[in-house]
Amino acid sequence: xxxxxxxxxxxxxxxxxxxxxxxxxxxxxxxxxxxxxxxxxxxxxxxxxxxxxxxxxxxxxxxxxxxxxxxxxxxxxxxxxxxxxxxxxxxxxxxxxxxxxxxxxxxxxxxxxxxxxxxxxxxxxxxxxxxxxxxxxxxxxxxxxxxxxxxxxxxxxxxxxxxxxxxxxxxxxxxxxxxxxxxxxxxxxxxxxxxxxxxxxxxxxxxxxxxxxxxxxxxxxxxxxxxxxxxxxxxxxxxxxxxxxxxxxxxxxxxxxxxxxxxxxxxxxxxxxxxxxxxxxxxxxxxxxxxxxxxxxxxxxxxxxxxxxxxxxxxxxxxxxxxxxxxxxxxxxxxxxxxxxxxxxxxxxxxxxxxxxxxxxxxxxxxxxxxxxxxxxxxxxxxxxxxxxxxxxxxxxxxxxxxxxxxxxxxxxxxxxxxxxxxxxxxxxxxxxxxxxxxxxxxxxxx
Amino acid sequence: xxxxxxxxxxxxxxxxxxxxxxxxxxxxxxxxxxxxxxxxxxxxxxxxxxxxxxxxxxxxxxxxxxxxxxxxxxxxxxxxxxxxxxxxxxxxxxxxxxxxxxxxxxxxxxxxxxxxxxxxxxxxxxxxxxxxxxxxxxxxxxxxxxxxxxxxxxxxxxxxxxxxxxxxxxxxxxxxxxxxxxxxxxxxxxxxxxxxxxxxxxxxxxxxxxxxxxxxxxxxxxxxxxxxxxxxxxxxxxxxxxxxxxxxxxxxxxxxxxxxxxxxxxxxxxxxxxxxxxxxxxxxxxxxxxxxxxxxxxxxxxxxxxxxxxxxxxxxxxxxxxxxxxxxxxxxxxxxxxxxxxxxxxxxxxxxxxxxxxxxxxxxxxxxxxxxxxxxxxxxxxxxxxxxxxxxxxxxxxxxxxxxxxxxxxxxxxxxxxxxxx
Ligand SMILES: Cc1cc2nc3c(=O)[nH]c(=O)nc-3n(C[C@H](O)[C@H](O)[C@H](O)COP(=O)(O)OP(=O)(O)OC[C@H]3O[C@@H](n4cnc5c(N)ncnc54)[C@H](O)[C@@H]3O)c2cc1C
Ligand SMILES: Cc1cc2nc3c(=O)[nH]c(=O)nc-3n(C[C@H](O)[C@H](O)[C@H](O)COP(=O)(O)O)c2cc1C
Ligand code: SF4
Numbered sequence: 001x002x003x004x005x006x007x008x009x010x011x012x013x014x015x016x017x018x019x020x021x022x023x024x025x026x027x028x029x030x031x032x033x034x035x036x037x038x039x040x041x042x043x044x045x046x047x048x049x050x051x052x053x054x055x056x057x058x059x060x061x062x063x064x065x066x067x068x069x070x071x072x073x074x075x076x077x078x079x080x081x082x083x084x085x086x087x088x089x090x091x092x093x094x095x096x097x098x099x100x101x102x103x104x105x106x107x108x109x110x111x112x113x114x115x116x117x118x119x120x121x122x123x124x125x126x127x128x129x130x131x132x133x134x135x136x137x138x139x140x141x142x143x144x145x146x147x148x149x150x151x152x153x154x155x156x157x158x159x160x161x162x163x164x165x166x167x168x169x170x171x172x173x174x175x176x177x178x179x180x181x182x183x184x185x186x187x188x189x190x191x192x193x194x195x196x197x198x199x200x201x202x203x204x205x206x207x208x209x210x211x212x213x214x215x216x217x218x219x220x221x222x223x224x225x226x227x228x229x230x231x232x233x234x235x236x237x238x239x240x241x242x243x244x245x246x247x248x249x250x251x252x253x254x255x256x257x258x259x260x261x262x263x264x265x266x267x268x269x270x271x272x273x274x275x276x277x278x279x280x281x282x283x284x285x286x287x288x289x290x291x292x293x294x295x296x297x298x299x300x301x302x303x304x305x306x307x308x309x310x311x312x313x314x315x316x317x318x319x320x321x322x323x324x325x326x327x328x329x330x331x332x333x334x335x336x337x338x339x340x341x342x343x344x345x346x347x348x349x350x351x352x353x354x355x356x357x358x359x360x361x362x363x364x365x366x367x368x369x370x371x372x373x374x375x376x377x378x379x380x381x382x383x384x385x386x387x388x389x390x391x392x393x394x395x396x397x398x399x400x401x402x403x404x405x406x407x408x409x410x411x412x413x414x415x416x417x418x419x420x421x422x423x424x425x426x427x428x429x430x431x432x433x434x435x436x437x438x439x440x441x442x443x444x445x446x447x
Numbered sequence: 448x449x450x451x452x453x454x455x456x457x458x459x460x461x462x463x464x465x466x467x468x469x470x471x472x473x474x475x476x477x478x479x480x481x482x483x484x485x486x487x488x489x490x491x492x493x494x495x496x497x498x499x500x501x502x503x504x505x506x507x508x509x510x511x512x513x514x515x516x517x518x519x520x521x522x523x524x525x526x527x528x529x530x531x532x533x534x535x536x537x538x539x540x541x542x543x544x545x546x547x548x549x550x551x552x553x554x555x556x557x558x559x560x561x562x563x564x565x566x567x568x569x570x571x572x573x574x575x576x577x578x579x580x581x582x583x584x585x586x587x588x589x590x591x592x593x594x595x596x597x598x599x600x601x602x603x604x605x606x607x608x609x610x611x612x613x614x615x616x617x618x619x620x621x622x623x624x625x626x627x628x629x630x631x632x633x634x635x636x637x638x639x640x641x642x643x644x645x646x647x648x649x650x651x652x653x654x655x656x657x658x659x660x661x662x663x664x665x666x667x668x669x670x671x672x673x674x675x676x677x678x679x680x681x682x683x684x685x686x687x688x689x690x691x692x693x694x695x696x697x698x699x700x701x702x703x704x705x706x707x708x709x710x711x712x713x714x715x716x717x718x719x720x721x722x723x724x725x726x727x728x729x730x731x732x733x734x735x736x737x738x739x740x741x742x743x744x745x746x747x748x749x750x751x752x753x754x755x756x757x758x759x760x761x762x763x764x765x766x767x768x769x770x771x772x773x774x775x776x777x778x779x780x781x782x783x784x785x786x787x788x789x790x791x792x793x794x795x796x797x798x799x800x801x802x803x804x805x806x807x808x809x810x811x812x813x814x815x816x817x818x819x820x821x822x823x824x825x826x827x828x829x830x831x832x833x834x835x836x837x838x839x840x841x842x843x844x845x846x847x848x849x850x851x852x853x854x855x856x857x858x859x860x861x862x863x864x865x866x867x868x869x
Binding site: 031032034035038039040043044045047048063097099102103171209423 | 792796
């Protein structure tokens with residue numbers, strides 16, 4: 001069977017894409033877990049959260065029965081606290097540093113508790129924030145992803161009228177279009193965006209693309225400041241022969257399709273090779289498997305020790321039945337009639353540490369070939385270098401350069417999130433949005 | 448294997464665990480089940496004048512997810528017909544001759560009523576009588592229960608009435624709703640009681656429903672002060688017990704210890720402070736009669752480890768260790784020490800000491816883990832850090848005497864030694 005959709009029944013697909021981290025079913029469960037937290041002082045969990053959520057405080061608020069206060073504690077540090085509770089790699093953030101780890105005990109289920117409070121906030125539409133009266137200042141935010149929304153929310157609270165320009169037809173950025181479908185549903189993403197904008201003062205204009213429908217110069221004229229939260233683009237090219245063949249796809253587009261269509265419409269191969277070992281690669285591999293691919297092989301240039309994804313993510317791929325070829329780099333895609341048939345790889349070995357501090361892969365020259373009918377490229381994403389350079393923004397390979405204030409080389413133009421860091425987590429983008437907002441407020445002389 | 452057998456005023460039971468007079472002991476089916484589960488004896492639910500109960504009746508204090516830290520009730524004495532109770536008591540004694548059967552009594556406030564109750568109780572074959580001078584609600588308003596126990600003269604008079612006819616041992620159960628239990632205890636001993644038991648429940652309000660604003664328990668929109676018991680009252684009970692164990696008159700009679708006993712450890716503590724046996728109510732109401740198995744097993748293992756062959760080997764051993772403040776050695780000094788390998792960096796010791804004690808813990812901030820060390824010269828040895836530390840033996844208290852000599856407060860003043868050094 002070649003690349004094909006509808007490999008599984010509706011029931012199987014629903015099962016495969018159901019919530020990977022189910023919530024507390026009962027209040028009692030949340031309270032038992034909340035009481036397990038020992039309420040650390042200067043808590044390691046808080047310090048390990050990029051948005052510095054006061055974790056012990058929100059947990060103890062659940063325990064005391066002040067769930068509304070708990071939601072406010074979370075959301076005032078991280079307005080996407082609900083989404084983050086589902087998508088954050090907590091094993092390397094808050095939960096990873098919970099002191100229970102040092103007792104060789106399960107850390108507190110911080111994410112699950114965070115989900116408990118924030119889901120209630122969204123479901124009940126709790127009005128936790130009040131916006132200051134409009135002060136007449138106007139700011140344009142480009143991109144309705146985590147960075148843009150977090151920036152917009154922070155600014156709006158201070159009485160600024162924010163207009164968000166978003167090229168897609170939905171908000172949420174990669175939360176809506178990128179994150180694995182078994183972590184967040186489209187409905188949830190929409191509800192989260194609506195909840196954030198319900199504070200008022202945020203007008204999102206969809207299907208408005210910077211560089212196409214609008215220009216930075218125009219925005220600078222119309223607004224007192226601009227924030228760029230445009231994220232990064234599609235997956236990096238492999239730059240190998242055969243890459244143009246039918247069956248070679250970019251992970252970002254593959255996942256975009258998956259997130260915007262019915263699962264039954266998404267085609268996968270019998271034998272899928274995924275290039276890369278980051279979060280995107282894992283998501284591409286696991287979701288291919290969950291769509292019904294028979295064999296999914298992940299190919300990575302280094303060893304398991306150097307992998308960019310976390311152990312927890314790798315475990316998901318392992319449990320989904322993916323296989324792994326470590327120390328291998330793709331060299332050529334071979335096919336018949338323009339359709340992928342084989343992938344030729346080089347065997348690699350580890351050399352001296354590179355700039356990232358990890359040992360660099362070195363080609364041994366030895367080749368091997370595997371039979372595949374689909375290749376998914378997930379070896380990093382490419383920043384919007386064209387757009388950024390054309391707008392005269394100082395950048396590094398498309399990654400926008402900013403000062404500590406979040407300001408770019410252009411006065412009054414700020415940036416943050418994946419567009420600046422080249423691609424990290426949602427929670428980093430949320431913090432970057434807050435930082436940018438702070439810079440803008442200072443720039444505008446507010447607060 | 449240690450011998451758990453207990454003899455209290457000549458009344459034998461296979462172990463020192465009795466069920467206190469309360470709902471667990473108010474009818475044949477309960478008591479039969481209790482004896483099947485292994486309880487050494489029971490004090491039958493208080494019998495006396497006819498009453499009428501209300502609903503609801505119970506409420507609790509819960510803390511940090513732990514239910515029933517304290518338990519509160521507004522129930523009265525037995526609300527079952529007297530003749531049924533007496534018949535059932537007789538039947539249970541026949542079925543379980545090796546267990547202790549004590550009957551709790553609270554008669555109307557006159558000699559005839561008490562005589563009548565005592566005689567009827569003896570007719571059942573019960574091994575002893577417990578006089579309920581402690582119930583703090585419902586009966587008090589009628590001049591019974593705690594209102595008897597709170598007035599030594601009245602208490603003595605009632606005991607004298609009882610002793611005029613009693614031919615089986617009489618235990619007087621004291622109320623803790625007094626400043627000191629010693630005067631009432633001395634009075635009832637003067638009146639002839641053979642033994643004492645304590646504590647009965649402490650008057651309380653456990654909390655308020657923040658929606659209805661009615662305190663718990665809610666009886667049709669109103670509440671009353673109830674009687675408090677369960678784990679939270681143990682420290683208060685132990686204190687009252689110690690005062691009896693140390694008083695020259697009251698220490699002469701055996702004491703049955705009651706109040707917040709949930710485990711063998713609690714029981715051992717009561718006995719170390721002078722109780723010859725113990726009674727349990729709340730723990731059984733929370734978990735059922737099966738808890739007695741570990742009570743026996745745990746006590747047995749502890750006695751084996753300590754080399755105690757019988758209960759009497761350790762009853763009262765801690766009594767002399769409780770002294771008066773002015774006799775404590777002021778030169779004894781300990782300071783805290785944190786085991787850095789065991790430390791999990793929760794910072795609870797630091798914030799407790801910094802905010803509320805003597806600012807004696809040093810902090811070096813790290814990411815994500817801070818390092819905490821004791822400033823030995825500042826530490827007053829209060830135990831607070833050790834108490835809040837979640838890791839066993841991570842914080843230890845080490846002895847650093849201020850001087851070789853044992854100097855107490857009396858001596859300290861006599862010598863005019865310096866004060867207020869902190
Ligand atoms: C496959 C995949 C899985 C991931 N899984 C996780 C995960 O599980 N957990 C996690 O924490 N992170 C995950 N991430 C990373 C996370 O999604 C991003 O770090 C985060 O979304 C970055 O937020 P952002 O706002 O900077 O950018 P984005 O989320 O990319 O948002 C940018 C927004 O700007 C819009 N935009 C772009 N260009 C223009 C333009 N020219 N004009 C107008 N609008 C424009 C985009 O349409 C988008 O809505 C994943 C990423 C990928 C690719
Ligand atoms: C619901 C309830 C009813 C009680 N009724 C009586 C009683 O009738 N007579 C009595 O002497 N004590 C009564 N008590 C007090 C108990 O016998 C016991 O002294 C007290 O509960 C302390 O023990 P504990 O902490 O193990 O519960 C009652 C206690 C409870 C909880
Ligand atoms: S580190 Fe763990 S125990 Fe400490 S406050 Fe955070 S969640 Fe609670």
